[in-house]
Amino acid sequence: MYDxxxxxxxxxxxxxxxxxVIIDCRFDLSDPAAGRNAYAKSHIPGAIYVDLAxxxxxxxxxxxxxxxxxxxxxxxxxxxxxxxDSTRQVVLYDASAGAxxxxxxxxxxxxxxxxxxxxxxxxxxxxxxSLPTEQRINHNTHRQFVGRPDxxxxxxVSEVLALTLLVDSxxxxxxxxxxxxxxxVAGHIPxxxxxxxxSNIEEDGTFRSLDEIRNNLLALYADEKAENAxxxxxxxxxxxxxxxxxxxxxxxxxxLYVGSWSEWCRDPCxxxxxxxxx
Numbered sequence: 001m002y003d004x005x006x007x008x009x010x011x012x013x014x015x016x017x018x019x020x021v022i023i024d025c026r027f028d029l030s031d032p033a034a035g036r037n038a039y040a041k042s043h044i045p046g047a048i049y050v051d052l053a054x055x056x057x058x059x060x061x062x063x064x065x066x067x068x069x070x071x072x073x074x075x076x077x078x079x080x081x082x083x084x085d086s087t088r089q090v091v092l093y094d095a096s097a098g099a100x101x102x103x104x105x106x107x108x109x110x111x112x113x114x115x116x117x118x119x120x121x122x123x124x125x126x127x128x129x130s131l132p133t134e135q136r137i138n139h140n141t142h143r144q145f146v147g148r149p150d151x152x153x154x155x156x157v158s159e160v161l162a163l164t165l166l167v168d169s170x171x172x173x174x175x176x177x178x179x180x181x182x183x184x185v186a187g188h189i190p191x192x193x194x195x196x197x198x199s200n201i202e203e204d205g206t207f208r209s210l211d212e213i214r215n216n217l218l219a220l221y222a223d224e225k226a227e228n229a230x231x232x233x234x235x236x237x238x239x240x241x242x243x244x245x246x247x248x249x250x251x252x253x254x255x256l257y258v259g260s261w262s263e264w265c266r267d268p269c270x271x272x273x274x275x276x277x278x
Contacts, residue, residue, distance in 0.1 A: 002117035004248040005207055006091050008129050011119060014089075015045055015132070021083050021140065022047040025056075025094040025101040026123060029182075035094075044093065044126060045134045048082060052100050052237065056107065065263035066182075066235035067103075075111055076145050083140030084113065093119035093126070097201045102240035106256060110154070111147035118244055121206040128204075154256045155230055157263060161271075165224040166192040167254070169233040169242045170261070177274030182234055185265035187272040189232070195220050197238045200245040207248065214249035229254035235262045 002010070014020050024047045026035035032053050039049040050056065055078050058070040070078070084090055090108060092101035101118045108116040119126065127133070160166065168188050173179045175194040180186035188194070200213050207213070221229060229246070233239035236258040243254050264270055 001115045002089060002091065003114055004117055004244060005120050006117035007120050008126050008131060011044075011091055011126075012129075012131050017089075019087060019089055020046075021088045021090045023082060023090065023092045023101075023104065024049045024123075025052065025092050025104055027052040027094065027096070027100045035100075038095070038123075040135070040137065042133045042135055044123075045132055046138060047093075048138045048140055050078070050082065050104060052103065056100075056103050062266065063263075065259040065261075065266075067237055068263075069107070069236075069258055072111075072149055075107060075149075076147060079108070079111065079113070079145035079147070080142055081140075083143050084108075084145050085143040086113070086146065088115065088143075090116040091119055092116065093122045095123040097198060097205050098122060098207075098241045098244060099197065099238045102244040103237045105244055106153075106240040109253070110149055111145075112150065113145075113147060121204065124205050152255070153253070154258050157257075157259055160189060160230075160257060160264070161191070163191070163228070163230050165221060165228045165230065166257075167220065167229060167231045167239075167242065168192045168194050168261070169197045169231050169239040170194075171196050171198075174234070174261075175275070177272075183262050183265055185272060187265075187274040188261070189264055190271050190273040192232075192273075193220065195231075195242060197233065197241045197245075200241065207245065210249050213245050214251060217246055217249060217251060226254075227252040230257055231255070232257035232260040232264075234260055236260045 028034035177187035
């Protein structure tokens with residue numbers, strides 16, 4: 001069973017295994033159709049496509065962040081449509097160092113499905129290894145997914161300021177408030193520390209070693225207990241890659257603030273911190 005990271009060679013050896021469900025999660029925030037279009041041009045054999053905005057997010061309103069979780073019933077229907085049941089090994093990939101694939105990884109874990117991994121290096125590494133691809137659009141046979149959300153895996157906006165280890169997963173320039181290209185307010189949640197999600201990735205797009213990620217996260221946690229860590233980002237997506245990395249490193253699974261900065265900054269009464277240094 002794979003439950004965090006899956007290598008290209010490991011997946012290639014199991015391409016014809018009927019117990020595997022392969023899901024393409026490619027997406028581009030600046031061009032929401034790009035991932036689906038890329039899938040239509042070429043993808044890993046047998047893979048189906050899942051869309052961040054249409055499938056892995058619920059309706060946005062004035063009280064939510066940009067990518068709220070879908071309702072439980074919608075999540076279960078999505079997973080059933082993907083052909084996932086308790087017997088299936090799921091492997092997810094994207095072209096963004098696991099940023100989008102990790103969102104679905106987290107949702108499957110949240111719903112109690114343990115056998116799910118993210119492809120190391122994603123689409124680019126698969127292609128660079130000269131592994132097979134196809135163009136055919138795939139649809140899996142519907143299976144009945146049965147799960148129950150584990151509410152302990154997430155925190156709500158009302159809990160945030162009482163947290164003892166809150167980690168912002170965005171790039172340092174957004175965390176500091178120096179720039180904000182997406183949300184209407186720049187800065188971060190007071191008390192948060194910064195750990196950019198790309199810190200887990202090598203230059204070739206694969207994950208750093210287990211030991212290196214573990215040491216980096218333990219240094220970040222300092223004297224705080226690892227099980228107290230809560231990660232957030234802009235909208236509850238890239239923070240999942242940090243949570244995946246912690247799991248891969250053998251550390252307790254951090255919790256997720258799903259609403260993240262895009263929810264937090266919607267209310268002008270909530271405090272904002274900046275750290276702009278010359």
